[in-house]
Each structure stands twice: as structure tokens, then as C-alpha cells.
Amino acid sequence: MTxxxxxxxxxxxxFISPPGITSNDALNFLEEEESEIREENGVLILTDVEHxxxxxxxxxxxxxxxxxxxxxxxxxxxxVQKLEEASESLASYFQSVQSVKANVPVVPPQVAKLDATKxxxxxIQTLGIDSYPxxxxxxxxxxxxVVMEYMGLKEDPSDMVQTILHYWxxxxxxxxxxxxxxxNIQAFINDNGPGLLRHVPPAWNTDYTAEEKATISWLMDxxxxxxxxxxxxxxxxxxxxxxxxxxxxxDPSSYKSFSDLAKIVSTQRDVALFSISDCSNKxxxxxxxxxxxxxxxxxxxxxxxxxxHMELNQFAVIMTTPSVLLYDRVSTGPIAFANYRRVHAVLxxxxxxxxxxxxxxxxxxxSCQAHKLHRNRLLEDDLVxxxxxxxxxxxxxxxxxxxxxxxxxxVSHGTDVPELLPVxxxxxxxxDQFRRYYLDAADIVGVQDxxxxxxxxxxxxxxxxxxxxxxTPEIKSSSRPVRKNKAGVEIINGQAFGEVVMDRKxxxxxxxxxxxxxxxxxxxxxxWNELSKIxxxxxxxxxxxxxxxxxxxxxxxDPRVVIDPAFVPAIYYFSAASGDGEKKEQVVxxxxxxxxxxxxxxxxxxxxxxxxxxxxxxxxxVKILEELEELEREDKEEKEAA
Numbered sequence: 353m354t355x356x357x358x359x360x361x362x363x364x365x366x367f368i369s370p371p372g373i374t375s376n377d378a379l380n381f382l383e384e385e386e387s388e389i390r391e392e393n394g395v396l397i398l399t400d401v402e403h404x405x406x407x408x409x410x411x412x413x414x415x416x417x418x419x420x421x422x423x424x425x426x427x428x429x430x431x432v433q434k435l436e437e438a439s440e441s442l443a444s445y446f447q448s449v450q451s452v453k454a455n456v457p458v459v460p461p462q463v464a465k466l467d468a469t470k471x472x473x474x475x476i477q478t479l480g481i482d483s484y485p486x487x488x489x490x491x492x493x494x495x496x497x498v499v500m501e502y503m504g505l506k507e508d509p510s511d512m513v514q515t516i517l518h519y520w521x522x523x524x525x526x527x528x529x530x531x532x533x534x535x536n537i538q539a540f541i542n543d544n545g546p547g548l549l550r551h552v553p554p555a556w557n558t559d560y561t562a563e564e565k566a567t568i569s570w571l572m573d574x575x576x577x578x579x580x581x582x583x584x585x586x587x588x589x590x591x592x593x594x595x596x597x598x599x600x601x602x603d604p605s606s607y608k609s610f611s612d613l614a615k616i617v618s619t620q621r622d623v624a625l626f627s628i629s630d631c632s633n634k635x636x637x638x639x640x641x642x643x644x645x646x647x648x649x650x651x652x653x654x655x656x657x658x659x660x661h662m663e664l665n666q667f668a669v670i671m672t673t674p675s676v677l678l679y680d681r682v683s684t685g686p687i688a689f690a691n692y693r694r695v696h697a698v699l700x701x702x703x704x705x706x707x708x709x710x711x712x713x714x715x716x717x718x719s720c721q722a723h724k725l726h727r728n729r730l731l732e733d734d735l736v737x738x739x740x741x742x743x744x745x746x747x748x749x750x751x752x753x754x755x756x757x758x759x760x761x762x763v764s765h766g767t768d769v770p771e772l773l774p775v776x777x778x779x780x781x782x783x784d785q786f787r788r789y790y791l792d793a794a795d796i797v798g799v800q801d802x803x804x805x806x807x808x809x810x811x812x813x814x815x816x817x818x819x820x821x822x823x824t825p826e827i828k829s830s831s832r833p834v835r836k837n838k839a840g841v842e843i844i845n846g847q848a849f850g851e852v853v854m855d856r857k858x859x860x861x862x863x864x865x866x867x868x869x870x871x872x873x874x875x876x877x878x879x880w881n882e883l884s885k886i887x888x889x890x891x892x893x894x895x896x897x898x899x900x901x902x903x904x905x906x907x908x909x910d911p912r913v914v915i916d917p918a919f920v921p922a923i924y925y926f927s928a929a930s931g932d933g934e935k936k937e938q939v940v941x942x943x944x945x946x947x948x949x950x951x952x953x954x955x956x957x958x959x960x961x962x963x964x965x966x967x968x969x970x971x972x973x974v975k976i977l978e979e980l981e982e983l984e985r986e987d988k989e990e991k992e993a994a
Contacts, residue, residue, distance in 0.1 A: 844900075
């Protein structure tokens, strides 16, 4: 009721009603009227905490979004206005929603506001509120009221609508939607797809400046391209009363595993989970499969069954990975470089609003999307597509991708910046070898006079040739010859690895891989040189080689061994061959970690490396000890003579 209506009631009670009605009676009536739940512009007005429980108990699927506000706060006033607009849009959306669950009436989410200055402060304290306005979702689970803080965008009413729908579908009805058949899922998606599924822009690394974030958004803009397909995961649950209380913990397709997956992915807006009871003799009870959904037509593609050897979580990661990821070591790095992901396509680009980089990313995205939608290839040939910015200098150096630095600009005396980026790299770690394939900037952007092609031609062709085995892997190798430094360390290139390390079967080898820009490597180089001097002084150089290689200019491609360090500096020990055997009988990477969790980079004493090597190397320890003692005596005599 409005305030005018209250006043009219008071007037009636005091002046028109029969004798005996007092002013206290009128005020009591007013308080009773104010204690009712009212609605204003689509938003419920709550005046008591008990109103939350009253609303939730009306239906098992009820969901309430309440804004706790202060009437004197201008931000509260602004938020309430946005809630009113969001409530209007929600009402319009639910006019077209016919059903969510069979034989259960649809109860749309409700939006309310509660003046926090008029409720029990202890209740406010339990919610952890320290400022206004604050938004919370409330829902009833059995006899308990569950409170969830609103975690979505608040700047625009349309964003608020999408967040409300996400919570409503996932928590009030989901996270697993029970259906009878795939046809029912299609009908459900036709009816609920726009509210259930949505692509959400990624949150960029907080280390970027506002200007850099704007540039990244421009580079990664995909509005002109077809969006990625949505993903559904479906489990056949033919049991009349499916329960996850006693499933097999070892079966990745059990009810419990699927329910656990639902808890993990329920926060993703572009994924939904279903169960079907009618498996139509095509699926077995507990089987899990995925289905792509075309975001433009809302049509379901053919189901893709999880392979028998694959874990459910691994299957989910592969199916839900976007066509193209912007590399970030915290958020996307773990997804992209999980140990079961063996093929990567990486596009290195400049962090500027460069049209050539933009078009290269667009062509790259289209090629990666085409691969992902090739259902027979997706799981057998899992491909991770990444865009890596030029600011990731350590990664670019590791892969041998050149960058134009301020120092280059200074010494070039105004020379035009060469076309170093974009560069496309495909790495293939399937099998026993690590293979790399490069498409350089000249080929991608067509800067050469004799090569007028553009990224729209070259990138799809290059990636297609990779899958048909029509590309030749490149061995990255420095043009500098093999040589020794003053400490006796043998410095090799990629081409010389086989000859120096693998073919010297009668000698043990310690190999140090480094990057010139790595701080730990620069410190460790002193230790490595000292190690070489000790080996020569002890006359071990006849049986032990001390070798190093710049991993940014060279790579190791040899069928007899797989060497691919995740980080540098890295040390590998190669044992001498026994008889006619190959050296690869024993190849060990130094992985001893200190109390800080660091390995090679914090080593200070070369003898630590010798101890590590002797712990498993095939050496005559008695002879080595005698030589060390002799070396110590000679050193003592030299000092006494001096």
C-alpha cells in the first residue's frame, strides 16, 4: 500500500469509524500494514528479516536476490534503480519460459530490497556486511536457508539479469537437469537456452594496466566471428531412483563422479549438465557424453562419448577449453599445459592495436574453431590454441621467438622496426620426440614482395598441413660453432647435441641448459664454471664432459632421448654406455629441491652436483676418492710453498 492509503485508513479509523477507536489503534493498524511485503516497480519491499524465510518457504525452487541498502546512501539508490530495470527484464524473459522440470511449476527468481538500518544489527553482522549496498542470494535447502553473496557485474541491469538467471538455473534447479531423453534436452534448450547458456568475457590479468587491458580487448575481440559452441555434459541414468550414495569410486562414469563434476563446472556460464533416463539402447547406465550446442540456432550436435581410457575431469577440460586462450600463467596456463595435452598452437603477437596482429588472431581463431568442431579429431588430436603477448619475454626467448627491444631501437639509429611478430608455432610432444613447426611473420602478414598472401590464407593452410604431416619440423640451432670457454665448459648448439652428448658413448656427460635472460642462470653459470675446473683439476675430463647449451637459440631433437625442461636453469646427467648400449639407458634431471622449493637456481657449491651425480652414476668411487685426496694434497703443498 502507498503512504496515502495508510493516511486514508487512519482518517477513517479516527473520524468516521464507530466510537472506541483510539489513535493507538490507528498506529497499530499502520504498523501491521507496514509489516506486509509490498512491491514497488517490480521489486519487493521487505521490512523484516522474517520476510526472507516467508518468501523462500513458498516453493522448493524459490530464489531471492535481496539488496541490503541504506536510504541515505546515493549508491544504494542507484543500485535499486538498476534492480527495478533488471526485474522488468526478468519478467519479460519468464513470459516465454514454459517449463524447467517436468510437472513442476516455474517459479521465477524474486528481487527485493531491505532497509538494513531497520533490521537486527546482529543479522547484518552474520552476513559480513561492512558497507552498503550489498547484494545476496537466498534459497531454501531442506530446512536451512542458504546465503550466497552476489558475485556478478553490477554496472548494467542486463549483466545483473544474466547473473540472476545463472544462479537461478544452477542452484534453484540444477546443477544437473533430469530429462527423459535427448529430445527433451533439445526442447529444454530451445525454451531456456538464452537464459541458461552465455559466453562471458574473460577477466584479464590484474598486472596489466588499464591501457594494456583495452588493447588486449581490441586484439581478442571476436564479435565479427562465430562464437564458440556451448557444451552440454549428459549422463545416462536409467535407474528409477538414481542415487550417488553408493557409486563405484573407481568408475569415472559413475553417478558420483558426474555429480562431482557438476559442482566444479556449475560456475561456468557456457556449460550445462543433464541426465537422461531413456538411453534408447544406445547408452549404458552411467555413460557420459558431451554435446555441442550451436549458439546461433540452439541446435544440438551429435553426442561425443567419453573415451574408455580417459578420466572424466580430463574429458571435461578438453571439451570446455575455448577455441583460443590468451595465455596467463595463473588462470589459463594450468589448463593449457596439463601433462595430458601434447599439441599446442601458439600465436605470438605484439601488445599494440596492430591490424596485422588482429587479423592473424582472427584467422587463428577460425582455424582452431574448425578443428574443435571436427568431432572425430577433437579427442584423438587434442589441440590447445594460445595467444601469447610480447610481454611474455621469457616464454618467447625459450621458443626462440625474437622481440624488438628498446636497446634494438637505440642501436638501429632509426631503422624501421622489422616484422618480427606475429609468429605461429606448433609444438608436438606426442611420441618420443619434441617437434616444433614455425610460420614466421613474413609468411603470416605477406610482407615479402614475392609472397602476397595474408594471414587468412597462410595460417589455415599451415595448420592443415600439420595435421596431414606435410610440414617438416625445424631444429633450432645456433650458427655459432662448438667451442670451450676459459673454464673448459664445452658450449654446443642444437645440431651438435647428438654428436657431443649421445655419440660419445664412453663418457659421462653433465648438460646445463640455460637462457641468457634468466637471472638464476646468470648466477648458476659461476657454479657451473667452477664445476668444470674441479673436473679438469681432478683429471676426470677423460671420463666426464661438462657441457652447456643456450635453450633459447637451440633445441634438442634426437630420437634417442626426450629433453624438454619446463624451467631453466636445468641440469641433466647422461651415463656412459655399457657395452654397445645407448646413453639414454640413464638420463636423469637434477630435481633436488631446497627448503624454498627451488632446485638448480639456488645451488652454490659445485660439489653438490658431484654428490648428486655419484649417487646413481656408474663410477669407480675408490679411484675418485683417491684422486680427490691427491688433489687436496697438491693444493695444500702449493699453499705451503707460497
